[in-house]
Amino acid sequence: MKKALVAGALGVTGRTLVNHLISLGDWEVIGLSRRNPEFQSSAKYIAVDLSDRSAVEAKLSNVGDVTHIFFAALYWGTNVFDEVGPNLAMLTNLVETVERSSKQFRKVVLLEGAKWYGAHLGPYKTPAREDDLRHMPPNFYYDQEDYLKTQSTAKSWSWSSLRPSSICGFAVGNPMNMATVLAVYAVLCKEMGLPLRFPGTAKSYNIIMEMTDAALLAKAVVWAGESEQCNGEAFNITNGDFNRWTNLWPRLADYFKMDYAPPQHLPLTQFMSDKATLWQNLVKKHGLLDYTFEQAVSWPFGEAIFNIEYDIMSDTTKSRRYGFLEWVDTEEMLFRLFTQFQKMRFIPTL
Numbered sequence: 001m002k003k004a005l006v007a008g009a010l011g012v013t014g015r016t017l018v019n020h021l022i023s024l025g026d027w028e029v030i031g032l033s034r035r036n037p038e039f040q041s042s043a044k045y046i047a048v049d050l051s052d053r054s055a056v057e058a059k060l061s062n063v064g065d066v067t068h069i070f071f072a073a074l075y076w077g078t079n080v081f082d083e084v085g086p087n088l089a090m091l092t093n094l095v096e097t098v099e100r101s102s103k104q105f106r107k108v109v110l111l112e113g114a115k116w117y118g119a120h121l122g123p124y125k126t127p128a129r130e131d132d133l134r135h136m137p138p139n140f141y142y143d144q145e146d147y148l149k150t151q152s153t154a155k156s157w158s159w160s161s162l163r164p165s166s167i168c169g170f171a172v173g174n175p176m177n178m179a180t181v182l183a184v185y186a187v188l189c190k191e192m193g194l195p196l197r198f199p200g201t202a203k204s205y206n207i208i209m210e211m212t213d214a215a216l217l218a219k220a221v222v223w224a225g226e227s228e229q230c231n232g233e234a235f236n237i238t239n240g241d242f243n244r245w246t247n248l249w250p251r252l253a254d255y256f257k258m259d260y261a262p263p264q265h266l267p268l269t270q271f272m273s274d275k276a277t278l279w280q281n282l283v284k285k286h287g288l289l290d291y292t293f294e295q296a297v298s299w300p301f302g303e304a305i306f307n308i309e310y311d312i313m314s315d316t317t318k319s320r321r322y323g324f325l326e327w328v329d330t331e332e333m334l335f336r337l338f339t340q341f342q343k344m345r346f347i348p349t350l
């Protein structure tokens with residue numbers, strides 16, 4: 001058996017990754033996050049604050065020999081400066097604790113993202129390649145990656161990093177998840193008797209963009225974790241196709257059984273600030289899972305993504321050259337997730 005610590009196990013990456021590892025049958029899985037899971041699982045979860053070294057040492061003292069760390073924990077700061085210290089500390093605390101206690105320790109897979117290329121800053125070179133030059137720091141991914149490079153030198157363990165684009169899956173109470181933004185936005189508009197209108201700018205409606213299925217990402221994490229030729233390498237991981245909102249939006253309207261209407265730009269976070277009661281009424285009326293509006297969706301993330309006015313594109317040929325051949329049709333992924341959200345009673349049945 002391989003033994004994985006999944007850091008950030010209740011996030012949009014971590015939840016799907018834990019389930020994927022369990023489904024493979026030859027992994028013992030321990031999920032780490034500050035919260036306890038709000039659902040049943042055959043995985044073991046440990047509630048621990050990874051930014052607290054002594055808590056990490058104490059809580060992990062009995063986990064035995066860990067072979068892999070899959071690091072998907074995230075400190076979401078108020079600006080790029082205050083994100084570096086906490087995100088680096090969570091990683092160093094975990095790695096150094098495991099290094100000392102596990103003789104079988106062999107790999108860290110670090111989750112990075114398109115922000116590695118400065119996708120959050122403005123137009124950047126696209127398609128982005130893993131060997132592109134860094135932007136001016138701070139960028140906490142750089143600190144985490146540099147730390148892993150240095151710390152693993154002349155050791156029996158190595159690292160890889162993965163750079164997804166906008167990740168789609170299920171999670172609650174987290175800052176970034178395009179799938180829940182789209183689903184909750186659509187059902188709220190439907191409840192108000194509105195058509196489905198893209199709330200971003202006309203320019204952003206036409207950019208090229210991409211997404212990363214959390215299920216595909218989970219497969220990539222395991223692949224990078226097990227393949228020795230991935231040691232010391234970074235890989236872009238996206239679904240492999242490209243989209244424009246202008247093509248996707250009418251298809252989303254069809255899926256949600258709504259009228260489609262052309263974009264109408266609005267400050268999404270502000271316009272959603274009075275919709276919590278509407279959400280709570282939907283939850284009651286349809287017997288949905290009892291998540292608050294804030295847990296269900298993060299509007300600032302949706303607003304940011306809907307207003308990106310430049311292409312978001314990563315080159316994924318490197319991962320294919322190294323042997324990761326999985327791909328996902330983004331439209332099918334979104335419809336699969338929305339169907340899952342209905343089955344689990346996160347959104348009403350359409």
Ligand SMILES: NC(=O)c1ccc[n+]([C@@H]2O[C@H](COP(=O)([O-])OP(=O)(O)OC[C@H]3O[C@@H](n4cnc5c(N)ncnc54)[C@H](OP(=O)(O)O)[C@@H]3O)[C@@H](O)[C@H]2O)c1
Nearest residue numbers: 008010011012013033034035049050073074113167174176
């Ligand atoms: N989501 C996206 O669209 C996206 C896109 C590209 C790249 N990425 C990158 O992918 C990585 C994973 O992101 P994600 O979106 O999956 O994150 P996420 O959904 O926000 O999940 C983060 C996880 O970290 C845990 N966590 C936060 N602080 C912690 C602490 N002090 N101690 C222990 N656990 C802690 C959270 O649980 P608790 O709150 O319970 O502690 C949660 O389980 C990040 O580097 C992110 O930048 C994400």
